[in-house]
Amino acid sequence: GEEVQPGLPTVLSDGRDLAPTQRRRQLADFIVQADNPLTARVAVNRIWKHHFGSGLVQTLSDFGLTGDRPSHPALLDWLALEFRERAGWRWKPMHRLMVLSNTYRQSGADQPAARERDPQNRLRWRREPHRLEAEAIRDSFLAVSGKLNPTMFGPGIYPRIDPDIINTGSRPKWPLNARDHEETFRRSVYIFVKRSVLIPMLEVFDCPVTVISEPSRSSSTVSPQALALMNNQFVLEQGRFLAERVAREAGPRVEDQIDRAFRLALQRSPSERERTWSREFLTSQTKGHAGLGRTSPEAEALRDLCHALFNLNEFLYLD
DSSP, X not given: OOOOOOBOOTTTSOOOBOOXXXXXXXXXXHXXXXXXXXXXXXXXXXXXXXXXXXXXXXXXXXXXXXXXXXXXXXHHHHHHHIIIIISTTOHHHHXXXXXXXXXXXXXXXXXXXXXXXXXXXXXXXXXXXXXXXXHHHHHHHHHHHTOOBOOOSSSXXXXXXXXXXXXXXXXXXXXXXXXXXXXGGBOGGGBOOBTTBOOHHXXXXXXXXXXXXXXXXXXXXXXXXXXXXXXXXXXXXXXXXXXXXXXXXXXXXXXXXXXHHHHHHHSSOOOHHHHHHHHHHHHHHHHHHHHTTOSOHHHHHHHHHXXXXXXXXXXXXXO
């Protein structure tokens, strides 16, 4: 049959063939050419979705006739022009532009009148809190506990996974004796990805499966997430590390420990009610651990407080 040459999609262009040399460069030039607004629109819509929870166009990978209509078409075009003309296709200036906007910085408080007119908040009348992504949750545990390893590049890491889960794969390649230590306390982006075996802590918080391509992640709220935060060995261990950091940095005074724990976990000081609750909690837990014969009941009680802070919505959600 007729030999087909590399060319541009006719639905998006005049269908001309590419020259024999530098075909990738020609394709790249076509994608970002001045009379093609689609590329910039898609890019800024994805950045917007990252910061606001949903895009101006909610179908991130479908800007066609079957996709969602933009809620703010003029804003989408303005952002696309800013991205191309002023930011020079650089993402960082667009992140800065969005997070410094009034829309991003407005209150998340409910407004009944606005909710009645726009229940889905398509017009952005409030700041919607949304949960951190699975990898960011794990990284936050490590950062707050002081155990995050900032080392960049290099081979993937193998955090601990229960051997029973590893053995569910047809050809187990995850080390059965994997243990969490300084090397595996790197950012979650460095975790080795095996399609048939996902880190349970990440999977329960909607880390996407790797066998299909998805334009955006789902965000569910299910009971296994609360169970993981209460019982997962990694979370319990990071709670202990946070308690050790708090005791080391705040000293032996209980009030100072409470304040430091809140500062590290929630980036704020506790309210008077929270301070009273925390003080009573530490007293109760200390007595309980002492009754069980623990060698250091005060340290165990502080660990429990730090673990409780990890379980707060305020730790998991951006607001």
